[in-house]
Amino acid sequence: MTQINVRVDGASYSDDVEPRTLLVHYLREQLGKVGTVVGCDTSNCGACTVHLDGEAVKSCTVFAVQADGSEVTTIEGISSNGTLHPMQKAFHEMHGLQCGFCTPGMIMASIDLVKDNPNPSEDEVREGIEGNLCRCTGYQNIVRAVQQAAAEMSGGSAADNGQVSPAAVDTAAAPHVAVQS
Amino acid sequence: MTMTEDPATTQAPEKEVGKARLRKEDARLITGKTTWTDNMVLPGMLHLAVVRCPVAHAKITNIDVSAAQQSPNVLAVFTGRDFKEEQGSIPCAWPVTPDMVNPGHPSVAVDEVNHVGEAVAVIVARSKAAAQDAVELVDVDYDPLPVVLDMEQAVASGAELCHDHIESNESFRFVFDAGEVGTGQNTDEAFANAEVVVSRRFVQQRLIPAFMEPRATVVQPQGDNYTMWSSTQVPHILRLMLAMITGTPEHKLRVIAPDVGGGFGGKLQVTPEEVITLLVAKRMGKPVKWTETRSESLMSAHHGRDQIQYIDIASDREGSVKGLKVHILSDMGAYLRLVSPGIPVLGAFMYPAIYKFPAYRFDCQGVFTNKTPTDAYRGAGRPEATFAIERIMDELAVELGMDPLELRRKNWIKAEEFPFTTVAGLEYDSGDYDTATQQALELVGYDELREEQRRRRESGDPVQLGIGFSTFTEMCGLAPSRVLGSLSYGAGGWEHASIRMLPTGKVEVVTGSTPHGQGHETAWSQLVADSLGVPFEDVEVLHGDTAISTRGMDTYGSRSLVVGGAAVMNAADKVIAKARTVAAHLLEASEDDLEFTGGSFSVRGTPGTGLTIQEIALATWSSHNFPEGVEPSIDADATFDPVNFSFPHGTHICAMEVDTETGMVKIRKYACVDDVGK
Numbered sequence: 001m002t003q004i005n006v007r008v009d010g011a012s013y014s015d016d017v018e019p020r021t022l023l024v025h026y027l028r029e030q031l032g033k034v035g036t037v038v039g040c041d042t043s044n045c046g047a048c049t050v051h052l053d054g055e056a057v058k059s060c061t062v063f064a065v066q067a068d069g070s071e072v073t074t075i076e077g078i079s080s081n082g083t084l085h086p087m088q089k090a091f092h093e094m095h096g097l098q099c100g101f102c103t104p105g106m107i108m109a110s111i112d113l114v115k116d117n118p119n120p121s122e123d124e125v126r127e128g129i130e131g132n133l134c135r136c137t138g139y140q141n142i143v144r145a146v147q148q149a150a151a152e153m154s155g156g157s158a159a160d161n162g163q164v165s166p167a168a169v170d171t172a173a174a175p176h177v178a179v180q181s
Numbered sequence: 182m183t184m185t186e187d188p189a190t191t192q193a194p195e196k197e198v199g200k201a202r203l204r205k206e207d208a209r210l211i212t213g214k215t216t217w218t219d220n221m222v223l224p225g226m227l228h229l230a231v232v233r234c235p236v237a238h239a240k241i242t243n244i245d246v247s248a249a250q251q252s253p254n255v256l257a258v259f260t261g262r263d264f265k266e267e268q269g270s271i272p273c274a275w276p277v278t279p280d281m282v283n284p285g286h287p288s289v290a291v292d293e294v295n296h297v298g299e300a301v302a303v304i305v306a307r308s309k310a311a312a313q314d315a316v317e318l319v320d321v322d323y324d325p326l327p328v329v330l331d332m333e334q335a336v337a338s339g340a341e342l343c344h345d346h347i348e349s350n351e352s353f354r355f356v357f358d359a360g361e362v363g364t365g366q367n368t369d370e371a372f373a374n375a376e377v378v379v380s381r382r383f384v385q386q387r388l389i390p391a392f393m394e395p396r397a398t399v400v401q402p403q404g405d406n407y408t409m410w411s412s413t414q415v416p417h418i419l420r421l422m423l424a425m426i427t428g429t430p431e432h433k434l435r436v437i438a439p440d441v442g443g444g445f446g447g448k449l450q451v452t453p454e455e456v457i458t459l460l461v462a463k464r465m466g467k468p469v470k471w472t473e474t475r476s477e478s479l480m481s482a483h484h485g486r487d488q489i490q491y492i493d494i495a496s497d498r499e500g501s502v503k504g505l506k507v508h509i510l511s512d513m514g515a516y517l518r519l520v521s522p523g524i525p526v527l528g529a530f531m532y533p534a535i536y537k538f539p540a541y542r543f544d545c546q547g548v549f550t551n552k553t554p555t556d557a558y559r560g561a562g563r564p565e566a567t568f569a570i571e572r573i574m575d576e577l578a579v580e581l582g583m584d585p586l587e588l589r590r591k592n593w594i595k596a597e598e599f600p601f602t603t604v605a606g607l608e609y610d611s612g613d614y615d616t617a618t619q620q621a622l623e624l625v626g627y628d629e630l631r632e633e634q635r636r637r638r639e640s641g642d643p644v645q646l647g648i649g650f651s652t653f654t655e656m657c658g659l660a661p662s663r664v665l666g667s668l669s670y671g672a673g674g675w676e677h678a679s680i681r682m683l684p685t686g687k688v689e690v691v692t693g694s695t696p697h698g699q700g701h702e703t704a705w706s707q708l709v710a711d712s713l714g715v716p717f718e719d720v721e722v723l724h725g726d727t728a729i730s731t732r733g734m735d736t737y738g739s740r741s742l743v744v745g746g747a748a749v750m751n752a753a754d755k756v757i758a759k760a761r762t763v764a765a766h767l768l769e770a771s772e773d774d775l776e777f778t779g780g781s782f783s784v785r786g787t788p789g790t791g792l793t794i795q796e797i798a799l800a801t802w803s804s805h806n807f808p809e810g811v812e813p814s815i816d817a818d819a820t821f822d823p824v825n826f827s828f829p830h831g832t833h834i835c836a837m838e839v840d841t842e843t844g845m846v847k848i849r850k851y852a853c854v855d856d857v858g859k
Contacts, residue, residue, distance in 0.1 A: 018310070025310075034220040035213015037442075039393050040475040047393060075213035088211040092203055099698030100210030101393040101442030107211065135393045135443050136698050 004068040008033065009077025017064045023057075024048045026064035027074060035076040035104055039133070046132030049105035050074045056112035058105075058131070075104035078111070087111050087149040096145035098136035106132050110146045118154040120147065197707035197717055205702045205722075209440070216439040218397035218412045223468035226399075227256060229461060230312035231454065231471070232302035232319045233480060234294040237330075237551040238343070239323035241292055241301065248318040249304060254311035257465065258319070259303045261291035264460055269426035271516065272451055274418075274671035275523035277547075281353040284344045284549070286516035288453035288460075293345050294323070295515035296553050298480025300453055305461055305469070332489055332510040332548045343515060343549040352513055352547035353522055357529045357605065359541040365604040371504035371540035375495030379577045385565045387487035387512065389479055390558050392697075394442020396482060397472040398455050400462035407462065408435045411455055414444040414697055415735040418672065420727050422451040422519075427459060438725035441697035446557035447482055448697065449737045450519050454481075485558025487512035488525060488565055492573045495540075500581050500588045504540035505604075507532045507569070513547050514554035521555055522547050523670060527562035527656070530605040534570045535614055535654050535830060536592040541604040557737060560655065567653040575650070585650050586622075590615070593652070607656060609828045614652065617854045618832040625834045625852035643842045646849065649835045656826040659738030664826075675822035676740070677732040678748035680709065680756050682815050684802035686795025688713065688720045690752075693733020694745035695725045704742060705749055712753035713794055714780020732820070748821035755817030760797045763815060766808035767792060767800060831855035 001016040008031060015030055027033040027050070039047030041060050048059045051073040052066075078085040087107050090096065097103045106129065113120060113128035120128060125146045126139070134142060209215040246258040261268075264287075271286035289300045302319050306312035327341035334340055335350040343350050359365030372378060398411040407429060413419050416436040424431035441448065454471050462469040473481070488511045495504040511525035529543040578585040594601045596613040603609065622628075627648075634646040659665075660674035677693035690709050692701060706720040723729050734740075757777055764782035765772040768791070775782045783791025792800075797815065800806065804813040833853040839846050 020310075028220075032222075033213075034217070035215075037217060037394070038219070039395070042475060044475075045393065075211075079212060084211070091211050092207045095204065097207065097210055098700065099393065099441065099443040100206065100215065101217070103210050104213050133393070135391060135445070 002065050004065055006067045006070055006072060008072045009074055019063065019065055021064045022060055023050070023052075023062040023064050023067050023072070024059035026067075027059060027072070033074050033076055036074045037101060037104060039101065039105070044133065045102070045105070046109055046129075047102050047105040049108040049132065051108060051112065054115075056109050073108075075107060078107070085111070086152040087114070087146070090145040090149035090152065091142070094141045094145035094148055096137065096142045102132060102134045106134065106142060110149065113146065114150045114153055119150055122147070197710040200707065202703055202707060202717065204700050205706060206700060217394060217442060218399055218410045218439055219395075219470070219472045221399045221410055221470065223399070223401055226468040226470055227305050227307065227461075227465055228309040228312045229458060229469055229471040230304045230306070230309065230316045231300045231457070231477065232304065232316050232321070233298045233477065234290065234301050234321070234323065235297060236294065236323050236325060237297050237328045238326040239294050240326060240345075241290060241294060241321060242324050243322040244302060245320040246302060248320070249315040252306075252311065252315040252318055254307040255304060255315045256307065257305040257461075258315070259289070259305070259461065259464070261287055261289035261301065264289050264457075265291055267427060267460060268456055271453060271456070271518060272422045272426055273517040273519065273521065274422070275520045275526075276669055277355045277522040277526045278353045278669075281522060281547070282347055283352070283517050284347050286453075286518070286554075288456040293326075295344060296551050298477070298553060299515075300457065300481070303457055303461060305465060309472070328551045330550055330552065332512050332550060335548050335550055336510065336546060343551050347549070350549045352517065352549055355522075355526050355529070355545045355547070357543040359604045359606070362606060364602065364606045365538065366504075366540040368504050368506060368540040368542040372493065372495045372506065375503045376497045377577070377580060378493060378495050379573065379580050380491070380493045381573055381576055383490040383492065383569050383572055385486045385488040385490065385568065387552070387555070388485050388558065390445040390447025390482065390485055391478075392443035392445055392447050395473045395475060395478050396448065396452065396454065397470070398458040399468065399470045400458045401468040402462045402466055406433050406435070407459060408437065409455070409459060410437045410439055412441050412448060413438050413450070413455075414441065414446075414448040414695060414737055415450075416695055416725055416727055417693065417730070417733040417735050418519075419451055419455065423456065423459060426451075427456060429459065435726070435728045437727070438695050438697075441695075441725075444697045444736075445559050446485060446561055446737060449557045449735075450483055452482070480553060483518050483521075483556040484514065484553050485555060485561075486565060487555050490565070490569045492569050494573045494577050496577055496581070498581065500577075500583050500591050502536060502538055502577075502592050505532060505538045505570075506542050508544045510546050510548050512550055512552065512555055514550060514552045516554045518554045518556045520557055520670075523668070524555070524557060524562040525565070526668065528566040530607050530656060531563045531566035531654075532570050533603050533605050534567065535594055535612065535652055536570070536574075536589075537594055538604045543605075561738065563655045567651070567655070571651045571653070586618070589650065589652060590618070608825060609654065610825060611858070612654065612828060612830050613856065614830060614832070617830060617856045618652070621832040621834050621852045621854040624854065625836060625850050627834065630836050630850070643840060645839050645841055647837045647839055649837065651833045652831065654828045654830045655739065657739035657829055658743030658823050658827040659740045660826060661824060662822050672734065673822065674734065674740075674744070675820050676734050676745040676748045677730075677818070677820045678745065678752045679818040680749070680752045680816060682756060682794070682798035682801065684799050686715070686719060686793070686798055688715055689723055690720055690749060691723045691730050692745050692749060693730055693735070694741040695733065695735045696741070697736065699736065699741060701741060701745075705746070708746055708749050709753055712750060713756065714778070715795060719795070743827050744821060744823055747823070748819050751819035751821055752817045755819060756815050757794070759815040759817060760794050762808055762811055763797050763801055764792050767797070767806065827858065829855060829857050
């Protein structure tokens, strides 16, 4: 057993773990952070994506001991005071999920993507989240969600760089979303 | 509405159905607050790991579990011999022919293994890691047997056998001959007299459904009662089947499908692991959890498709089709699972598709091989049929030198010919293939694409353009119970719903269909909001728990909204009928004088004086002032059994660029028009 000290979703934990324990198993089984799920246990599907010191990682491919002294953020730690993170809100509004099993990983990977590229094109979104698999949606609405969130996170200026505004594209698909003219 | 409004400017309340509502399900799914089966933690819970065989066909000569039993935190190790008397056989609910051969499917192999990944032993430990560690310590001796992999070889004479105790690798031979049944002419004569016959062999590859959420099962024993949580599409069917094969009385077994992360047919099953988890929980008297790894899932969850199709089509030189012969080999894998044999048989009725064939013969052999069993996957038998008929129509068009669309149009059922009974005996209620196809042609810009194709061909452009068509119809909304009965399926095809009117005016809708991503909670709320005239937000949809949703046939076969939604609507009608009696009493009016609009009963001609159905729910609960001799409840149940399938249609057109020098292909344009009805 090895002792680790880790902050997860803003709270500090000190635990003994086996050196072989994966971060995802530590989160789920020792901390009860079951919002983060295991889809493939082989780094293929990305369902287990969390942030380790602000960077997206597949937590089935990180040992818990590697998180010692680090800050981990999961899907359970991104909304504040009941207000959804813009990425969560966008997945909801753009119908970016069906069964929802891939969604925590998708959202965490997408937040990291938008941090690095605040205004991604459709191709950049597709490339940026290619490590996350969804079996239900066909990705169309996931891409729309990421672009909408990116626009909101950067102050709603997606149309300013010569690209098509995602909100304008999405009117037909999501008429419930108010489009700013 | 208030009395001061000008009646001319008041509008009917906006309908919920058709409105793009944000999904109710999302709140828990986007925040990580949901209840996947693997999230379950119960006091004293034990963990299972399954030892799986690495060979496709062998005798088990010895299993040494002693090292595993002594591994730290391991409480028990079971083999097939331990469960031999109680595990029964994984059920096959669809014996498509009376003489179908079912070799039996033990949950844990006893003497013989028949595909890679089959369970041979089970470890029970205090943690999942401890159980996994002990898997490595189980020592199994296998005596290899010949392996059957190729279906064509498997049904040839002198083939090696996939199971030790069967006489041939053929499980069943299902034949539908329209000439014999009386829905068409004699097929042999039609082919003998035909001017043109085209024959082809198509291969439907085997695939893996690959739901995102790995399968997981938790069983909690409480005395002689057992609660099972499982990542399943079919909690109701699972409960019944587990009762039948393990002898656990049905009323002592509760099955719950919590949030389920996708199925695609892959969780329409009664799995060995569900049986194993139940048996281990019984033995240990403790809650037990099994969650698969993805590797296990790929080997042991059922696969889909895997057919070889031999298709013959007959026509005259002008392109009027005269007959269709279909012979398929359908790979069952090593065992028959829940509806394995029924999958290709569903296709039997779909090969004639939207076309008017005067003669038709379907002949299907179900074949055993030493591979993972196959079963339902997306469309289940029907898309395979669509693929084959559309391919053979293209091949015939080439043979005749005809435009592939022209050939299809010449032979499909015209809008004025509905209802139309096909040569396969199905009555299509409606369709308008010309209109949908015309729209698809306009969407894709067909004439321009054909012109560009001609130019590229003439100029010898290295990048050529191909244009592909597919039309389809599918028998959806499974299914009229009497039809299922005639096909020897073990269950009915109805769906159940109940509506409970709570005193605060909130509404609980209980549905027997079981979502795993489809969004029932949102869609059913919309249906009920419209029917009862209550706010969308006031409706809660409950599902997937056999103690709450007591009757149900679950979700598969394009049935949930068509069949389950109809049951909900019928239940709502019954609630309104009951509430009408109460409203008449409270308003001191005759029931015949009441009208029900926008969720409110009022005496005809006196708007604004009425009672809402939500107020009636409260009055019913208190029952202080209630009509004589009427039971104090306006709740209702309904069971809907469809009289026919529904037959949606679509036309898809794809333009594809092919680089003739490199072989690189690129989709240039894809248009599809699906006609889903009103």
